[in-house]
Amino acid sequence: MPKYSSEPSRDLGQPPVPAALQTVLAMIGSGEASSRALIARVTGLARSTVSQQVDALIALGIVEEQVISESVRGRPPRRLSISPGAGTIAVVDVDATATQVAIADLSGAVVARGIVRMPVDRGPEELLGAVVDEIRSMLAAHELDPCRVRQVVAGLPAPVDFQRGRVVRPPIMPGWDGYAVGDHLREAFKAPVVVDNDVNLMALGVAAQEQTDTPLLFVKVAAGIGAGIVTDDGVVLRGADGAAGDIGHIRTSVRRDVVCQCGKLDCLESVASYRAVLAALGIDSAPTDDPRHASRELARLIADSDAQALFRIRQAATDLGEVIAMLIHTLNPRTLVLGGPLSELHDEVLSGVRAAVYERALPLATRKLTITTSQLGADAGIAGAVVVATREVFSAEGMAQLLSAPRG
Template sequence: MYSDLIVESGADLAQDTLGTLLSILRDGQPRTRAELVQLTGLARSTVSQRLDALLFHRWIVPAEHAISSGGRPSTAFAFNPRARIVLAVDLGVTHARLAVTDLSGSIVAERTCDVAIAQGPEPSLNWLLETFTELLAGCGHRMADVCGAGVGLPGPVEHDTGRPVNPPLMPGWDGFSVADWLGSRIGAPVLVDNDVNIMALGEHSAAGPQTDHLLFTKVGTGIGCGIISGGRLHRGARGAAGDIGHIRVPGSEVVCHCGNTGCLEAVAGGGAVAARLRAEELEAADARDVVRLVRAGNTWAIRQVRQSGRDLGLVLASIVNFFNPTEIVIGGDLADAGEHLIAGIREAIYGRSLPLATQWLNIRASDLGASAGVTGAASMIIEHVLTPESVEQSIRS
C-alpha cells in the first residue's frame, strides 16, 4: 500500500516542485539557484534538476548575473513569456476575431474577419485553422510553436468537454467536440467557453486582481452575463450561470420566443429596441442600427435605449443585492450607444439596490470593447498551459 502511494506520488512530487518554481519565477524577477533553494526549501539537487529541464525546454532563460558577495557571479533565471505562443479566437455568429499571443497575453498578431458559423462546425473550424496558419506565418511562427488555444463560441458550451449544448444560433454544432477536433489538428490542448464567459475573463484580467467580484453583461440581440467570484469564473452547476436573458423584468408582459412573458431579452435586447423603433417608422434591423440612430441624435432612439437600460437595471438591481459585485462592466453591440444605456442601468440599480451593496459599486462601459473576447480566451488557455501538470507533461513528452 505504501509503495503504491509513493510510486503514484512521483509525478505529484515533480509537479509540486515545478508549480512552486514556476509560481515564483512567473513574477518576471530573475532568481539564482541558491535563492530558489532558499525560497522553496527544496533540496538543492531537486531544484537543479528541475531548472535544467525548464531551461532545456525554454520555459525559463538565463537572465543576468546576480551580484554575489565575493566569488564568481551566479546565473539568474527568469520565466520566458516567449517560450510558447497561444491562439485565441472569439467566434461570433457573423464575425470572428483571432489573435496570437505570448504567455504574458501580449498580442503578437491579430485579425478580424466575416464568418458564417451557420455553415456548421467543420467548414468553420477548417477556415479557422487556415486563417490561424496565415496569421502565424505573418509573425514568423509555425503551428508547432503553439502550446494551446482558447475558443469563445456564441452559445452554451460544456466547458469540461469543449462541446456546444443546444446552441440556438449555431445549427449543426450541438454536441460537436470543438476541443477534440481542433486539439488533434494543432497538437495542443484547446479550451472552449461561451463568448460572455471569455469576455468576463478578459475584463477581469484588464481590471486587475483587486477586482474580486466582477459582472460582465453583454447587451446585443441576446443578453448574457459572465460572473467572476473571488477572482475565478463562476460557471455554475451545469455551466449555465449568467444566463440572465430570460429573467423576468418586473411589470412587463411582453411575450418572449421562449414561451414565457417579460423576459429581459424580449424587453431590453437589441432586437426588442429595434422593433420598437420600427413601430415608429424608423429604419432599424438590429442593435447596430439602433446605435447608428442614437449617434445621429435621434431622440426616440435615445429614449428607447435609456428605457432598455432601466429595464436591464431592474434585473441587475436584484442581482446586485444577491451577489454584491465590485464592478459591473457593460459590453455588446448596444453598449456602443454609450452613456445613454449606462445611465438607465445606473438609475434603476441606485433606485432599487441596497445602500451597502451600491456604496462602492462601479458601473461602467467595457474598456476592452471588441478585444475583451480574445483577451479572455488567451488568459483562459495561458492559465491552463502554465499549470504544473501541463508544464510537466511538456517536459516529459
C-alpha cells in the same frame, strides 16, 4: 480544485513532474519571480536546487535567461522568462457576426490577432474551419511551429457544457447544438482545448487586465445578453451545470408579448439586446461590407436626438437594470461592468442601468458598488481566453505535457 479542470479526453499518461521543477517553472511561467535568487527566496528552496531546475528548463528550451544590464563587478543581473520557442497558445472568441482569433506566447503576450467575418449561423464546420485556417496562417506569418500550439481556448456566445466542450441548445447559433467544438479544435491543433461561454471569459479578462475589485459581475449586451461572475478568488462562478449567469432568458416584468428566439415571451434578450434595439429601430444588423454600419447608424440617431432611438435605448437600460438589480441582491458584487456594443457605445445605457439599480437595490448592496463600462471593449474575450490558456499551460497537468512535449 483548479478553476479550469482538465478535459476528460486529455492524455494523462505523462510521468509526474518533480515537485521542485514544477514549482520553479510555475514561478517563471506566472511571472511571479524572474531570477534564481528571487525564486529561492519566495519558494524557500535551496539556491543550488533552484539553479539545477533552471538549468534543466534552459536545456529543454522552455526557459531562457538574459543578461539585463552590465554590472561592473560580479555576475551581471539576469532575467528568466519563458522561451518564445517553448510554444504558442491560440485563442478564439466567437461572436454572432465576427470571430476574433489571436496567438500568444506561453507567458500570455499576444503575438498576432486576426478576425474571421462570418455569421455563426453558417454552422460549426464552416466557421471553425475558417478559424483554424486563420490561426494557421498567423502562425506561418510569424514562423511559429503549428505543432507547438500548447493550448487552445475558445469562447462561444452560447450555453456551453464546459466539461465536454459542447454547445447546448444555443438560441442564437442554429446548427451548433451538441457540436463538439473542443474535439474539432483538438483534432486541428493536437493540443488540449478549453471551451467556455464567452461572457465567462470576458469577465475574467476584465478582472485580470482592468484589475477591477471582485466579486465582479460582468454583463454583456450584444446580440444576446449574458453575465459572468468572477469571485474574490479569481474564479468564475459557473454553477452546477455551467449555466450560472445565463440571464438573457429571464422574463422581464413588463408584458409586451415579444416572442424570443428561444420560443418564450418577453425574455430580457428579446427586448433589451443590441439586436433587439437595432431591430426595433429598423437598422439592419446583418454583416455587410461595412462591419460598423449598424453601430454608426445607431450612433447617428442618438446624436440627432431621435425620439424613437432614445426611447428604445432607455427602455433597454431599464429592463437590464431591473434584472441586474436582482443579481446584485443575490451576488453582492463590488464591481458591475457592462460590456458589448450597446453599453460601450451609449452612455444612456450606463446611466439607465445605474438609475434602475439604485432605485431597486438596497443600500448595503450598492454602497460600495462601482458601476462602469469595460475599457477593453471587444478585446475582453480574447484577454480572458489568454488568462485561461496560460493558467492551463502552467497547471500541474499542463506543465507535465509541456515537459514531455517533443522539441528540437
